[in-house]
Amino acid sequence: MGRADFDLSLYLIADVEGARGADLVAITRAALAGGATLVQLRAKSIDGGAMVDLARALLAETRAAGRRLIVNDRIDVCLAAGADGAHVGQDDIAPADARAMLGPDRILGLTASSPAELRRFDAAIVDYVGIGPAYPTASKDTPKPVLGPDGVGRLARTLPCPAVGIGGIGPGRAAPVIAAGAGGVAVIGALCGAADPAAAARQLIDEINEARS
Amino acid sequence: MGRADFDLSLYLIADVEGARGADLVAITRAALAGGATLVQLRAKSIDGGAMVDLARALLAETRAAGRRLIVNDRIDVCLAAGADGAHVGQDDIAPADARAMLGPDRILGLTASSPAELRRFDAAIVDYVGIGPAYPTASKDTPKPVLGPDGVGRLARTLPCPAVGIGGIGPGRAAPVIAAGAGGVAVIGALCGAADPAAAARQLIDEINEARS
Numbered sequence: 001m002g003r004a005d006f007d008l009s010l011y012l013i014a015d016v017e018g019a020r021g022a023d024l025v026a027i028t029r030a031a032l033a034g035g036a037t038l039v040q041l042r043a044k045s046i047d048g049g050a051m052v053d054l055a056r057a058l059l060a061e062t063r064a065a066g067r068r069l070i071v072n073d074r075i076d077v078c079l080a081a082g083a084d085g086a087h088v089g090q091d092d093i094a095p096a097d098a099r100a101m102l103g104p105d106r107i108l109g110l111t112a113s114s115p116a117e118l119r120r121f122d123a124a125i126v127d128y129v130g131i132g133p134a135y136p137t138a139s140k141d142t143p144k145p146v147l148g149p150d151g152v153g154r155l156a157r158t159l160p161c162p163a164v165g166i167g168g169i170g171p172g173r174a175a176p177v178i179a180a181g182a183g184g185v186a187v188i189g190a191l192c193g194a195a196d197p198a199a200a201a202r203q204l205i206d207e208i209n210e211a212r213s
Numbered sequence: 214m215g216r217a218d219f220d221l222s223l224y225l226i227a228d229v230e231g232a233r234g235a236d237l238v239a240i241t242r243a244a245l246a247g248g249a250t251l252v253q254l255r256a257k258s259i260d261g262g263a264m265v266d267l268a269r270a271l272l273a274e275t276r277a278a279g280r281r282l283i284v285n286d287r288i289d290v291c292l293a294a295g296a297d298g299a300h301v302g303q304d305d306i307a308p309a310d311a312r313a314m315l316g317p318d319r320i321l322g323l324t325a326s327s328p329a330e331l332r333r334f335d336a337a338i339v340d341y342v343g344i345g346p347a348y349p350t351a352s353k354d355t356p357k358p359v360l361g362p363d364g365v366g367r368l369a370r371t372l373p374c375p376a377v378g379i380g381g382i383g384p385g386r387a388a389p390v391i392a393a394g395a396g397g398v399a400v401i402g403a404l405c406g407a408a409d410p411a412a413a414a415r416q417l418i419d420e421i422n423e424a425r426s
Contacts, residue, residue, distance in 0.1 A: 047302075047304035047305060048286060048287075048301075048304070048305040048306040049303075049304050049305055049306060049307060050304065052306055052307070052310065073261055074261075074287070074289060075289035075292075075293075076287060076288035076289035076292075076306055076311075076314060077306065079288075079289075079314055080288075080306050080307075080310035080311075080313075080314065088261075089260075090262075091260035091261070091262050091263065092260060092261040092262055093261040093262060093265055093289055093290065093293050094262060094265070094293075097265065097293035098289075098293075100293075101289060101292055101293065
């Protein structure tokens with residue numbers, strides 16, 4: 001249960017908006033059964049109380065699967081639910097403030113999309129960095145320039161911690177990101193929007209494992 | 214600096230949306246100069262990083278005035294900014310979870326609008342309750358039945374802690390709420406939307422003091 005004990009390979013962003021009304025707990029359970037290795041709760045549109053309840057429900061699934069749950073943005077929701085860590089973007093609570101609240105044992109992740117964004121923070125206090133967008137994506141309000149798998153790999157190589165590629169990743173697009181040097185891929189729509197999230201996760205894990213072999 | 218050391222008399226809700234683009238720090242400084250006794254930062258529409266920055270700026274004003282700053286909803290922003298306490302609504306992080314994060318020395322407030330909502334929580338863990346709406350208000354997405362000053366007073370008398378009336382309170386509407394038994398009035402528009410927030414605060418404080426005498 002140490003801070004280093006997590007696997008970025010197939011990182012499910014369990015996104016309330018991305019699920020479009022479908023049952024996020026059922027999606028997460030299925031994705032974990034199919035091989036998702038880490039889960040992040042992202043819920044920009046719901047109140048804090050509902051988010052704590054959802055985090056607790058997801059935590060029961062990740063615990064049962066022997067995996068970790070990260071909470072996006074809300075450090076307070078992470079702590080209230082007893083989740084395994086938090087993830088902050090460039091506009092969220094600063095990594096140093098987040099680390100002070102989380103303590104040394106919880107996982108802390110950060111999103112960055114450029115060398116300038118990486119220079120803003122002290123890399124020693126985060127455990128991984130989400131780098132993207134790897135491909136074009138419609139899931140962010142303010143789109144950033146697309147890095148491509150090679151751009152993700154270039155930024156990843158400047159880091160003292162593992163990197164996970166994010167943005168527009170689905171079947172056929174995971175392998176190039178892994179091959180470029182990322183420790184894993186983070187996906188929203190490819191799992192939250194899948195008719196069969198377990199099958200979709202199995203397909204992505206196969207692709208990731210093949211890219212590594 | 215103990216948890217009991219705050220004055221609910223004229224509680225400014227410094228609301229980013231309520232300020233409609235005006236400088237919330239300047240509004241707060243003026244309201245404090247005019248006699249506001251407590252300040253709450255409410256910022257539903259801005260990101261966590263910007264909210265921490267704003268909380269730190271408001272904290273400089275409240276500290277200079279010898280007053281306290283409470284942060285609405287986001288316990289993490291309260292802790293990151295080093296604010297004096299947090300306020301939660303019925304849909305936010307539960308009071309018990311908030312208290313666990315805040316520790317025993319920070320102020321914790323709760324909003325309630327009915328006996329049923331008051332029964333949901335353990336009154337011993339909060340330091341005050343905001344009761345409303347005292348009058349009709351347009352500032353909430355989901356309007357609750359208007360309690361009127363007497364309704365605020367009736368709920369206030371059931372509490373083991375002080376109550377502050379909230380909702381639609383402005384000049385001429387503060388005295389009835391105080392006379393009904395509230396320990397203070399919380400205002401948004403009457404100060405955030407005032408042409409001269411210092412004069413508006415002076416007028417309200419005079420009305421409150423007169424109602425108490």
